[in-house]
Amino acid sequence: MDEALSLSQPMLYAIAGPAKGRKVLLGREVVTLGRRGNMAVSIEDPKLSGHHADIRCTDGAYVLRDCMSTNGTYVNGEIVTDTRLAENDRIRMGHSEFIFTSLEKLDEVEAMVASHGSAELTKGSTTSAASTPKVQMSLATQSVVVGEACADDKLATAHKKLWSLYEIARRINVLSELDDLLELVVNTILKEMDADRAVLLLADKATGELKPVLTKCREAMRSDEPVQLSETIVRQAVQSRQSILTEDAGSDARFAGGESIALMGIRSAMCVPLLANDTVVGVAYVDKLSRTAAFDAEDLEYLTVLCNSATISIENARLFSEVQATNRKVTEAHKQLEASYQELAETQQKLIQAEKMSSLGRLVAGIAHDLKNILTSVTGYAQLLKMPTSDEKRGTYVERLNETTSMCTKMVRDLLSFARQDEVKPAPGDVNALVVEALDVVRAPAEEGNVEIVRDLAAQLPPVNLDMLQMTRVLTNLMTNAVQAMEGTDEPRRLTVRTARESDVVHIAIEDTGPGIPPDVMNKIFDPFFTTKPKDKGTGLGLSLCQGLVAAHGGEISVESPPGKGARFTLRMPIQSPSPQSSAPSGEAETD
Numbered sequence: 001m002d003e004a005l006s007l008s009q010p011m012l013y014a015i016a017g018p019a020k021g022r023k024v025l026l027g028r029e030v031v032t033l034g035r036r037g038n039m040a041v042s043i044e045d046p047k048l049s050g051h052h053a054d055i056r057c058t059d060g061a062y063v064l065r066d067c068m069s070t071n072g073t074y075v076n077g078e079i080v081t082d083t084r085l086a087e088n089d090r091i092r093m094g095h096s097e098f099i100f101t102s103l104e105k106l107d108e109v110e111a112m113v114a115s116h117g118s119a120e121l122t123k124g125s126t127t128s129a130a131s132t133p134k135v136q137m138s139l140a141t142q143s144v145v146v147g148e149a150c151a152d153d154k155l156a157t158a159h160k161k162l163w164s165l166y167e168i169a170r171r172i173n174v175l176s177e178l179d180d181l182l183e184l185v186v187n188t189i190l191k192e193m194d195a196d197r198a199v200l201l202l203a204d205k206a207t208g209e210l211k212p213v214l215t216k217c218r219e220a221m222r223s224d225e226p227v228q229l230s231e232t233i234v235r236q237a238v239q240s241r242q243s244i245l246t247e248d249a250g251s252d253a254r255f256a257g258g259e260s261i262a263l264m265g266i267r268s269a270m271c272v273p274l275l276a277n278d279t280v281v282g283v284a285y286v287d288k289l290s291r292t293a294a295f296d297a298e299d300l301e302y303l304t305v306l307c308n309s310a311t312i313s314i315e316n317a318r319l320f321s322e323v324q325a326t327n328r329k330v331t332e333a334h335k336q337l338e339a340s341y342q343e344l345a346e347t348q349q350k351l352i353q354a355e356k357m358s359s360l361g362r363l364v365a366g367i368a369h370d371l372k373n374i375l376t377s378v379t380g381y382a383q384l385l386k387m388p389t390s391d392e393k394r395g396t397y398v399e400r401l402n403e404t405t406s407m408c409t410k411m412v413r414d415l416l417s418f419a420r421q422d423e424v425k426p427a428p429g430d431v432n433a434l435v436v437e438a439l440d441v442v443r444a445p446a447e448e449g450n451v452e453i454v455r456d457l458a459a460q461l462p463p464v465n466l467d468m469l470q471m472t473r474v475l476t477n478l479m480t481n482a483v484q485a486m487e488g489t490d491e492p493r494r495l496t497v498r499t500a501r502e503s504d505v506v507h508i509a510i511e512d513t514g515p516g517i518p519p520d521v522m523n524k525i526f527d528p529f530f531t532t533k534p535k536d537k538g539t540g541l542g543l544s545l546c547q548g549l550v551a552a553h554g555g556e557i558s559v560e561s562p563p564g565k566g567a568r569f570t571l572r573m574p575i576q577s578p579s580p581q582s583s584a585p586s587g588e589a590e591t592d
């Protein structure tokens, strides 16, 4: 049952100290207790802190909270930081004591105090007599037991240390920078232990060797000399993995022969190994040169607890700084990589440029050669025409002259097209008609090369925006390449042209049964001036030209060449205003 509710009117009744006899009714609001005048319960007790504690109603129960008081708050003899109060709980702070009771039970409690005195009242019963419980305060593995008879000072010191440990642990937990953490730990050790010197050593991650990372000396002890500590004591702490306390190191049999001990006149010393997963990751060393027995078991315990809570944080901070260092290295490497990449890209650009220049050189040489040949034949035929000859021969010479000059015209036209001087003027057109026209151009060379032509054209294709003249040149180029590729290859030699519709795109595929395109040249074939053909056969401008023209129509060109299966070039031409009809099945498949 709810404790607060079981007390119909909860209250505090002061049974000892300056406020003895005072009654404080507890309601929903917070009741503050302390020495300060503005406290709800202000008591002139010198052992109380300004704001010592408070009581608040939480979830139907009354909770007593110590407000980091100097001398602590006790309930039924036990030191508390935060506790739910139960009926007849006895609260002590400084010289003052209260009973947590109710208005209804007040008469009973008052009568009891009057007849037995406050010391007889115990938790659980207001009538039975029992001895006042002892106070136990655990610092770590051992417990410091302080009897009622012990001086309040001792309790106060222990309480203070507990708070200091709590405070330090809290601050340690929020620090992530290793330097700040070490500074806090060493400063705390020096201050709390009243030591002459405090040194923190950490094990080198690679070698395991312990190296001092932070040393602090008491003001009066500071000098420019490096601090020497007892290696003998440190070694023993590391080997035994136990905290070591010596009241007089000079006469301590455990460290007999320790030269530095005698040399430096070390008297009191403590040494605590920092253990993480049973591995010594560091050591805390404290000494007092001037005095023997300067530290006791409690100090050692304090130091051990402090080091235990610091170890994990130190390890985390070291890991954190290692991660940061690695991050910095990765960022640095990334930057270098980017710089190298940039350099590589520039070199590649230069290479491409050089390659283009050399291709251009080859092309110019090729054109010059062709033009020279053409001019030679033009001059030759012109001279022949000057000489007396038969009309029939004259006619032949004129015809040859015409052929030669039209070759010259074609060459110039290709070059102009390549320089993108031809304008593309698309208009809705029939793709199948385009294919038929292009096939007419290659029919003669195909027949000559014994190439069979297969047409597989889809019926009812929607009109596509085409510049008929330019697109005929595109298809002729692709078909000529196919016919040329099959020259001298095993029969049957077949050139297949397909058209099909796929959603809002019309496909035109040109397939051959030639040798295909080797993988190492695949990514170069669209480069201008790239050719694998002899000078009189190829300029390397065809595919580059095709790509430019198809793109100018808003289309795409791609190539596949599975090993041993020839090459297939596919054009994807967009349908400008998609018709609602779906793709029509192949309406024509015939062999020319």
Ligand SMILES: Nc1ncnc2c1ncn2[C@@H]1O[C@H](COP(=O)(O)OP(=O)(O)O)[C@@H](O)[C@H]1O
Pocket: 477, 481, 482, 485, 512, 514, 515, 516, 517, 521, 525, 526, 530, 531, 532, 533, 537, 538, 539, 540, 541, 542, 543, 544, 567
């Ligand atoms: N159908 C094909 N089969 C094999 N290789 C081809 C085919 N079409 C083009 N190529 C390759 O692409 C290169 C570039 O073609 P192109 O740009 O038309 O220039 P050219 O025909 O003047 O060599 C050709 O030299 C050839 O190596």
Ligand SMILES: [Mg+2]
Pocket: 477, 480, 481, 538, 541, 542, 543
């Ligand atoms: Mg070509």
